[in-house]
Amino acid sequence: MIQTLLVANRGEIACRIFRTCGELGIRTVAVHSDADADALHARVADTAVRLPGAAPAETYLRGDLIVKAALAAGADAVHPGYGFLSENPGFARAVLDAGLTWIGPPPEAIEAMASKTRAKDLMGIASLAESEVTEADLPVLVKAAAGGGGRGMRIVRRLEELSAALEGARAEAASAFGDGEVFVEPYLEHGRHVEVQILADTHGTVWPLGTRDCSLQRRHQKVVEEAPAPGLGGGLADELYTLAVHAARAVSYVGAGTVEFLVADGRAHFLEMNTRLQVEHPVTEAVFAVDLVAEQIRVAEGHALEKDPPRARGHAIEARLYAEDPARDWAPQTGTLHHLAVPAGVRLDTGYTDGDTIGVHYDPMLAKVVAHAPTRAEAIRALAGALERAELHGPVTNRELLVRSLRHEEFTSGRMDTGFYDRHLPALTAPAPDPYAPLAAALADAHGRSRFGGWRNLPSQPQVKRYAMAGEEHEVRYTHTRAGLAADGVCVVHAGARLVVLEVDGVRRRFEVSAYGDQVHVNAIRLTALPRFPDPTAQSAPGSLLAPMPGTVVRIAEDLAEGAAVEAGRPLIWLEAMKMQHQISAPVAGTLSALPVSVGQQVEMGTLLAVVEGDRP
Structure with missing residues (x-):
């Protein structure tokens, strides 16, 4: 029996595995990079071990350090989570050679399927x-x-x-x-990404645990997943089950895994087999009322599965909350996550808690939110509503995109494919700000300031506040009166530091306000308080290319030097942030007049990368 388990991973998946271990009475060991020393997964584990020496982005790829940590902490089993070394057969062998239990398939099965070419x-x-x-x-x-x-x-x-x-x-x-x-x-332009969850034991039983649809993707990374995949007719689901079980049996698979397909024109095209737990496994858990992590552990301990898998019930949908700006080429965001909470009735899996810092070294996923209901339509409504009402205070996120995606007719009718965001991103990210949010923010701020007296006996000029919202500046005016705060065109029913109630055309509206320095959140809207008199010197030179995110300069175009002529759209610089590369291109044709960065340099958001002076007619 496993007594102490080390998770060779970080963040959300480590916390999720620890939760099941706690329910099973298994002690837990976390590993962490220096950048993750105060991360949630390192805090909630019974024991945490620092992985020394490597750069933050490489730390969790050091299998030798992880095995050493497991032995030092007295662990008798290792769970790889997903990503990093989870599909590395050499790491699985190192764990087994150290006398530890490996919570995963045999190294030979990983080797057979870990390379997509093989x-x-x-x-x-x-x-x-x-x-x-x-x-x-x-x-x-x-x-x-x-x-x-x-x-x-x-x-x-x-x-x-x-x-x-x-x-x-x-x-x-x-x-x-x-x-x-x-x-x-x-590359199939309009296919659906459909996969089959499998679970296999050491006694020859293989469960196909239903299908999942993961077609809503950005940069080939899944954003919304659901189970079962809607609209699979003509025996296609049965064909997918057969192919998935065949793939598992072909490599003597053990444990949890996923076989992925692209479905187009009623045909299934094999993509790959993921020899690990998937990010989207919670939707399968909800539909089949099974804990896949607990089953992984039971299988690793030698227990046999029942002959037949449990029966599916209802529909589940998962949305991944990312710290990113979809309207700016999905640019990852960093900063403090001040507050994260979702309404009751949905599942929240996260590796963050209030006050944590979202850094530059790892994937920008903040959390997964999962809704389960008797029907697909009810699950969509529940998840969209929960995301809309979630308290999410911190960097820019994809929350609004998720809500709009879930309510888009193409998704609600089950006609989506992997090109969904290619077609609809501009509409899904078009600003739709609440015109009264800046006023609510100003009134809440004014309430806090007026506790020491703000009303004057003589008439005075209105107070003015400026906010940035959805890329635009908004100026609002209000006055202090004998009856309290007032603004033109609305009735101020209540103005407190955290709650403002306005009556507009006879309809009362509530605005919940939270402020963190110059960052203000009004309901689901993020604003930035601006100084009343802008600094005229805070402008970049024309043609300046600024870093859209913190990151590392990993490449500069060949033969690029100051004074070089460049064409519009030519890639100039590549930044790496959160394990993804982001291309910075020339906005216009012209001359490169400045290139102040070099390969390997760490840059912050807003750092000047280059200046391209446009050609004059």
Whole structure:
């Protein structure tokens, strides 16, 4: 029996595994980088071990340090979570060779399926040779052979883009997984991403635990997932179950895993097998009323599964909350997460708590929110409503995008595919600010300031406050009267530091206000308080390219130097942030007049990267 378990991972998945261990009476061990010394997963575990020496982005890829930590802490089992070393057969062997129990499939099964190229060979599917790709093959997808999560993936629509796509994908894959191998396959524009959860024991039983649809993706990384996948007719679901079980049996699989497909025109195209627990596993847990982590542990202890899997009930949908700005090319965001809470009735899996810092070194996912209901329509309504009412105070997030996505007719009717955001992102991110949010923020601030007296016996000019909201500046005016605070066009029913109630055209509206310095949250809207008189010197020179996020300069275009002529749209600089590379391109044709950064340099958001002076007519 397992007594003490180390999780070779961080953040949300480590916390989620620890929760099940607590319910089973298993002691827990966390590992952490220096950047994660105060992270939630390191705080909630019974024991935490620092992984020394490596850079934060590489720490959790050091299998030797993790095995050493497990032995030092007295652990007798290791769970890899997802990402990092979870699909690394060498790490699995190192764990077993150290006399520890491995909560996962045999190394040989991981080896057979961990490389997507070898997995395709096993399933009888050929990849495209890089040197043989022609115009007729386009579009194609460059894809990392190891790992997942959208890292090391590039869509190529023009043949001349293939070389750069291969180079960028290799660099990103090597950074994320320690393996730079990539391959090329046909890219299906309008397919649905459908997968089958499997669970297998050491006694020959394999459970296919239903389907999941994960078609809503950004940068090939899943954003919304649901179970079961809607609209699979004509025996397609049964075909997917058969193929998934075949893949598991072909490699003598043990434990939890996922077989992924692209479904197009009623046909299933094998993508890969993930030999680990998936991020989206909670939707399967909800539908089948099963704890997959507990089952992983039971299987590793040698217990047999029942002959038949449990029966599915209802529908579940999961949305991933990211600290990112979808309207700015999904730019990751950093800063303090002041407060995170969701309404009762939905599941929240997170690796953060109030006051934690969202850094630059890891994936920007804040949390997963999961709703389960008797029908798909009810699950959609519950999840969208919970996200809309969630208290989410801190950096910019994708919350509004998620709410709009869930309520989009293409999604509610089950007609979505992997190109959903390619088609709809501009509409889904179009600003729709509440015109009364700035006034509510100003009145709440005024209440706090007026506790020491604000009313004057003589008439005075209105007070003025300025806020940035949805990329625009808003100026609001209010006055102190004998009866309290007042503003033109509305009736101020109540104005407190945390709650403002306004009556507009006979309708009362409540605004919950929370302020953290110049950052103000009014209901679900994020505002920034601006100085009344802007600093005229706080302007960037025309043509300045500023870092859209904190990160590391990992590449500068070849032969790029000050004085060089550049074309509009030419890639100039590549930043790496949160394990993804972000391309900075010339906004106009002109001359590069400044290049103050170098490869390897750490930069903060707003750092000047380059200046391109546009050509004059």
